[in-house]
Amino acid sequence: MTTVSGEQAGKRGRFITLEGGEGVGKSSNLAYVAGLLESAGLDVLRTREPGGTPLAERVRDVIVAASGEPVPPIAELLLVFAARSLHIESCIRPALEAGRWVLCDRFTDASYAYQGAGRGLGPEPVRWLETQVQKDLQPDLTLLLDADPEVGLARAGARGAADRFEQERGEFFSRVRAGYLERADAEPRRFRIIDASQSLEAVRIELRNHINKFLQNNVHT
Numbered sequence: 001m002t003t004v005s006g007e008q009a010g011k012r013g014r015f016i017t018l019e020g021g022e023g024v025g026k027s028s029n030l031a032y033v034a035g036l037l038e039s040a041g042l043d044v045l046r047t048r049e050p051g052g053t054p055l056a057e058r059v060r061d062v063i064v065a066a067s068g069e070p071v072p073p074i075a076e077l078l079l080v081f082a083a084r085s086l087h088i089e090s091c092i093r094p095a096l097e098a099g100r101w102v103l104c105d106r107f108t109d110a111s112y113a114y115q116g117a118g119r120g121l122g123p124e125p126v127r128w129l130e131t132q133v134q135k136d137l138q139p140d141l142t143l144l145l146d147a148d149p150e151v152g153l154a155r156a157g158a159r160g161a162a163d164r165f166e167q168e169r170g171e172f173f174s175r176v177r178a179g180y181l182e183r184a185d186a187e188p189r190r191f192r193i194i195d196a197s198q199s200l201e202a203v204r205i206e207l208r209n210h211i212n213k214f215l216q217n218n219v220h221t
Helices: 026-039 054-064 073-097 108-118 123-134 149-157 170-186 200-218
Strands: 015-019 044-048 101-105 141-146 191-195
Touching: 015 026, 015 108, 026 044, 026 101, 026 141, 026 200, 044 073, 054 073, 073 101, 073 108, 073 123, 108 123, 108 170, 141 170, 141 200, 149 170, 170 191, 191 200
Parallel strands: 015 101, 015 141, 044 101, 141 191
Antiparallel strands: none
């Protein structure tokens, strides 16, 4: 395993995101990836979107809660980016500048997939908000856990009551998956696609291989 030198410790951290649709195992595998990074001697901040700060978590509750009030797609997108702005300025940027590695459960690729593709807004409003809110901030590595929506929704259904997104129809999640794969195809240097329909052991072997290679290229031994 690659380890961090004293020289490396003072440099800007790296930003890694885990992406994917419902039930692909992001949360459990986020903990696994964090363990790989920490075992290499890195100071890792684990976080998620929407959320990551107290106020952003309150916005998350509004976004995901199933309620009787319709939420227009553009309103959903604006709420997501409001939470993202809080998250970036209060959490992500300070951590990276302090030399910490940030590991995030979803980021802006999810907006392209869920609101852009799933809700049918297209990429343009997402791209405009991305420019305004993020400036030059982009993930250094994105691990996309990919599976047929039927597989993911079956897993998600076993977790308990469905949130507002999990209540959507299969066609919505097919569009979300296509949106993710389009993003990955457009940025192959940043994305690594993992077949999340495999066994957990097989998924983690792939994750470990991708992380080890990334560490080799981004830290000094």
